[in-house]
Amino acid sequence: MRFVSLAAIRFxxxxxxxxxxxxxxxxxxxxxxxxxxxxxxxxxxxxCHCADMDLTTLGSNRVFRISQxxxxxxxxxxxxxxxxAECSAFIEQELGQGADLLILNRFGRGESEGRGFRDLIGKxxxxxxxxxxxxxxxxxxxxxxxxxGMACDLMMDQDAVLKWFAxxxxxxxxx
Numbered sequence: 729m730r731f732v733s734l735a736a737i738r739f740x741x742x743x744x745x746x747x748x749x750x751x752x753x754x755x756x757x758x759x760x761x762x763x764x765x766x767x768x769x770x771x772x773x774x775x776c777h778c779a780d781m782d783l784t785t786l787g788s789n790r791v792f793r794i795s796q797x798x799x800x801x802x803x804x805x806x807x808x809x810x811x812x813a814e815c816s817a818f819i820e821q822e823l824g825q826g827a828d829l830l831i832l833n834r835f836g837r838g839e840s841e842g843r844g845f846r847d848l849i850g851k852x853x854x855x856x857x858x859x860x861x862x863x864x865x866x867x868x869x870x871x872x873x874x875x876x877g878m879a880c881d882l883m884m885d886q887d888a889v890l891k892w893f894a895x896x897x898x899x900x901x902x903x
Contacts, residue, residue, distance in 0.1 A: 733858035733896050734849070734879040735889075736835055736871055742884060744862045748831055751860070751889055752786050755829060760897075762786050763822045763857075764831035765815055767794075783815050786831060790818060812838065816848045823852055829893060832861045840870035853878075858896045860889065 737744065745767050752762045765783040781795040792815040823830065830852040838844025845861075852859050863871045863881075871879070882888050 732878065732880040732892075733853060733856075733900075734875050735859070735882050735892055736861050736863040736875070736879065737882050737884050737889070738865070738868065739862055739884050740865055744884065745833060747884055747886070748833065748860070748862065751886065752831055754886070754890065755893065756787075760828040761826055762829045762831060763819060763827040764829075764860075765792070765819060765833055766831070767833040783812075783833065785815070785819060785822070788822065792818075809838070809843065812844060816845055820848055820851055823848075823855060823857060827852075827855075827857045828897065830857050830859045832859065835861045835863045835871050835874070836867055839874070840867045846874070856900060858893065858900075860893070 737747070749766055752764070752766070755762050764786045766786065768782050768784060780793060783792045783794050784790070785792075792811050794811045794815065796811075819830070830848075832845045832849070835849075836844065839846045839849075849859050849861070860882075880892070882892055
């Protein structure tokens with residue numbers, strides 16, 4: 729039986745970070761080892777009037793500030809690629825200690841361009857760890873190309889996500 733161990737929740741609006749946090753809490757409460765990182769935003773302020781962005785790792789609760797101040801008048805993404813790489817390396821070490829699921833906050837611009845968490849996703853799949861992430865319509869085409877034949881899309885519905893995870897976990901155990 730073939731199982732799809734890479735899944736993305738397609739979303740355009742709604743609290744995807746809260747949804748993924750609830751998913752992680754539910755599975756952790758069931759005794760599964762969930763690794764990964766979820767995004768939180770701080771208060772809006774500073775010269776550029778943008779909110780700080782952090783990634784908090786699941787399980788270890790280590791916080792990585794992934795935004796950087798670009799100064800007054802800056803436009804566009806303030807993502808700090810070095811901080812994201814540091815977070816990714818940390819999570820990769822955690823995967824080596826064992827995991828039942830890797831949850832990553834987004835498959836976004838960086839991943840679409842071959843950076844971000846893209847290598848981490850590949851390493852998790854190679855280790856047999858299923859991956860759950862989220863994708864906005866803007867990056868749907870890149871997601872489709874990345875996951876061609878080995879990924880599925882899920883609705884932002886807790887029952888659908890838990891059913892997918894149960895099927896993947898059962899298929900892994902049977903293999």
